[in-house]
Amino acid sequence: xxxxxxxxxxxxxxxxxxxxxxxxxxxxxxxxxxxxxxxxxxxxxxxxxxxxxxxxxxxxxxxxxxxxxxxxxxxxxxxxxxxxxxxxxxxxxxxxxxxxxxxxxxxxxxxxxxxxxxxxxxxxxxxxxxxxxxxxxxxxxxxxxxxxxxxxxxxxxxxxxxxxxxxxxxxxxxxxxxxxxxxxxxxxxxxxxxxxxxxxxxxxxxxxxxxxxxxxxxxxxxxxxxxxxxxxxxxxxxxxxxxxxxxxxxxxxxxxxxxxxxxxxxxxxxxxxxxxxxxxxxxxxxxxxxxxxxxxxxxxxxxxxxxxxxxxxxxxxxxxxxxxxxxxxxxxxxxxxxxxxxxxxxxxxxxxxxxxxxxxxxxxxxxxxxxxxxxxxxxxxxxxxxxxxxxxxxxxxxxxxxxxxxxxxxxxxxxxxxxxxxxxxxxxxxxxxxxxxxxxxxxxxxxxxxxxxxxxxxxxxxxxxxxxxxxxxxxxxxxxxxxxxxxxxxxxxxxxxxxxxxxxxxxxxxxxxxxxxxxxxxx
Numbered sequence: 001x002x003x004x005x006x007x008x009x010x011x012x013x014x015x016x017x018x019x020x021x022x023x024x025x026x027x028x029x030x031x032x033x034x035x036x037x038x039x040x041x042x043x044x045x046x047x048x049x050x051x052x053x054x055x056x057x058x059x060x061x062x063x064x065x066x067x068x069x070x071x072x073x074x075x076x077x078x079x080x081x082x083x084x085x086x087x088x089x090x091x092x093x094x095x096x097x098x099x100x101x102x103x104x105x106x107x108x109x110x111x112x113x114x115x116x117x118x119x120x121x122x123x124x125x126x127x128x129x130x131x132x133x134x135x136x137x138x139x140x141x142x143x144x145x146x147x148x149x150x151x152x153x154x155x156x157x158x159x160x161x162x163x164x165x166x167x168x169x170x171x172x173x174x175x176x177x178x179x180x181x182x183x184x185x186x187x188x189x190x191x192x193x194x195x196x197x198x199x200x201x202x203x204x205x206x207x208x209x210x211x212x213x214x215x216x217x218x219x220x221x222x223x224x225x226x227x228x229x230x231x232x233x234x235x236x237x238x239x240x241x242x243x244x245x246x247x248x249x250x251x252x253x254x255x256x257x258x259x260x261x262x263x264x265x266x267x268x269x270x271x272x273x274x275x276x277x278x279x280x281x282x283x284x285x286x287x288x289x290x291x292x293x294x295x296x297x298x299x300x301x302x303x304x305x306x307x308x309x310x311x312x313x314x315x316x317x318x319x320x321x322x323x324x325x326x327x328x329x330x331x332x333x334x335x336x337x338x339x340x341x342x343x344x345x346x347x348x349x350x351x352x353x354x355x356x357x358x359x360x361x362x363x364x365x366x367x368x369x370x371x372x373x374x375x376x377x378x379x380x381x382x383x384x385x386x387x388x389x390x391x392x393x394x395x396x397x398x399x400x401x402x403x404x405x406x407x408x409x410x411x412x413x414x415x416x417x418x419x420x421x422x423x424x425x426x427x428x429x430x431x432x433x434x435x436x437x438x439x440x441x442x443x444x445x446x447x448x449x450x451x452x453x454x455x456x457x458x459x460x461x462x463x464x465x466x467x468x469x470x471x472x473x474x475x476x477x478x479x480x481x482x483x484x485x486x487x488x489x490x491x492x493x494x495x496x497x498x499x500x501x502x503x504x505x506x507x508x509x510x511x512x513x514x515x516x517x518x519x520x521x522x523x
Contacts, residue, residue, distance in 0.1 A: 026153025029122035065123020075131035083186035084212025091179025095223030102230025270452040275478035282308035287471035300375035301327030303341030325354035361395035372406040393430035403464035413495040414455035416517030425502030446488035
């Protein structure tokens with residue numbers, strides 16, 4: 001007797017499209033959230049605070065959207081309308097934020113208003129799709145799979161954003177691309193459900209898709225040019241190089257007889273006055289050191305500090321530790337930029353390690369340096385502030401030779417006074433003598449006026465037999481001499497030491513001091 005085969009279970013292609021659409025809209029929704037969070041950390045500072053706020057606002061808005069979806073009478077039209085709206089709104093967040101910032105306005109409004117709208121529209125998607133599937137008599141299928149598709153989409157977005165989208169597209173173009181994805185989902189849904197959308201419903205759906213498409217097109221055609229014009233207004237000079245790496249946005253400008261480097265839109269040097277900064281950073285440190293064979297530079301990926309170190313003939317090895325490999329590559333490969341550091345990266349004594357500074361100091365237990373130069377970005381957020389902590393300086397202390405010397409660029413003792421002296425406290429905590437076995441260490445603080453930055457300061461640590469007096473500098477320096485060095489160590493009423501909590505990992509007050517100081521003077 002022939003056995004009867006059970007009927008094969010076939011997935012409804014329309015239900016399958018709903019799950020594919022769930023995956024795609026989850027990807028785009030999370031991309032918009034990450035674009036907003038990254039833009040706010042670039043433009044508003046304090047990445048931990050901004051990412052936390054963005055996540056909270058986005059999730060709350062999604063909850064509001066889920067609640068609002070109950071009032072949408074036609075779930076299919078509601079879903080198509082949400083996708084069409086997301087195409088226009090999501091794509092516009094980054095262009096509007098960068099345009100506002102370029103013209104001197106706060107980018108907070110376009111970022112957070114756009115984020116709320118995206119969150120509400122994204123929150124409506126899953127409830128509406130579930131209702132659509134329920135209407136298709138695929139309720140069980142929906143319950144088992146919709147959330148899985150949503151979570152998988154979020155995972156895909158979180159992996160693709162730092163590895164592919166930011167390095168290869170940048171924030172503005174990433175928003176535009178995924179605005180296009182939302183539009184495609186809206187248009188394909190219109191086609192997939194064409195048999196169920198008849199008469200007035202079809203006309204309404206077409207209007208929704210058309211309006212969203214027009215909004216997206218307006219952003220695609222005007223957004224990049226708006227940002228470019230705003231950048232010209234902010235950067236003042238023509239941009240000769242721009243790249244978004246997984247770690248930062250790099251912008252290099254050239255014009256009016258100067259070249260300038262910006263990281264995350266904060267100026268790092270101006271070729272007209274960078275010698276003031278780099279000579280004061282490097283040469284007192286080198287002059288104090290009784291031995292200069294091995295020098296470590298943390299940060300300084302533009303090669304300017306290396307250029308100054310190589311003025312000393314007894315240097316045998318220079319180790320540059322910079323987490324972003326692209327900056328040394330750019331300042332090595334582009335002839336006009338390599339000329340600024342005198343081709344420092346092509347010197348055989350220079351070795352480059354593309355690794356996090358904390359990790360490098362913690363793991364390089366067999367390494368010892370005669371000089372350590374910490375030329376790290378300003379501690380404008382908690383992630384950077386940890387590199388100015390007593391715990392980080394303790395790692396550095398363990399990498400210094402017995403008579404080693406270290407210097408830390410420490411920001412402005414005028415504009416961020418408490419922050420500057422908080423760094424001093426962290427250094428004193430880390431290098432404090434430990435019983436009778438402690439090495440004698442003393443701290444020297446100095447500041448100079450760099451026109452591009454304003455008043456800027458450094459802290460120098462001298463250990464063992466390091467020189468205290470009569471420092472001798474190389475010939476041919478642009479700015480630094482014995483007189484300038486003596487004047488640099490004088491602090492007036494607006495810059496002299498004030499009580500400030502030493503920066504430690506448990507509290508990290510430095511980021512707060514830094515933000516409060518600059519806000520007081522600049523906003």
